[in-house]
Amino acid sequence: MFVTDRLWDEAVVLEGDQRVLRVQSTRDALLCLKNHWPIEDGPAALTAKNVCEQGLTSDDDPAFARRAFIEAAKEADFRVNSWTSA
Numbered sequence: 001m002f003v004t005d006r007l008w009d010e011a012v013v014l015e016g017d018q019r020v021l022r023v024q025s026t027r028d029a030l031l032c033l034k035n036h037w038p039i040e041d042g043p044a045a046l047t048a049k050n051v052c053e054q055g056l057t058s059d060d061d062p063a064f065a066r067r068a069f070i071e072a073a074k075e076a077d078f079r080v081n082s083w084t085s086a
Contacts, residue, residue, distance in 0.1 A: 004027075004056055004057075005025045005026060005027040005028075005056070006025060006026040006027070006055055006056065006062035006065065007024060007025045007062065008023075008024055008025055008026070008062050008063070008065075008066045009062075009063070009066075010066075010082060010083055011023060011024035011082075012024075012029075012066065012069065012070060012073070012080060012081070012082050013080075013081040013082070014073050014078040014079065014080060014081070015078060015079040015081065016038070016076075016077070016078045016079070019036075021036065021078075023069065025062070026052050026055045026056055026062055026065040026066075027052075027056060029048065029052050029065055029066070029069040030049065030052035030053060030056065032069075033045060033048055033049050033052065033069070033072065034049070037072075037076060038076050038077075039075060039076045042072065042075045042076065043075070044068070044071040044072040044074070044075035045072040045075060045076065047068055047071070047072070048065070048068040048069050048071065048072035051064055051065050051068040052065045052068070052069070070082070
């Protein structure tokens with residue numbers, strides 16, 4: 001599917017109902033959004049999918065995908081654990 005990946009400076013750990021997800025790259029985030037997301041059509045989730053897809057095919061800073069993913073996680077009511085907020 002996506003041969004390249006863009007590692008983040010810091011992983012994001014999401015806690016939800018009986019689920020903990022550790023996401024550390026743009027590809028991880030995109031796969032998580034596509035396969036494990038409770039709100040598929042939320043505005044932040046759709047934006048995060050687009051930003052992640054673009055991030056895997058361009059030279060965009062991986063931090064853009066990380067920030068978009070965190071916003072989607074908040075929209076989906078995950079508890080976001082990270083040393084930094086975005």
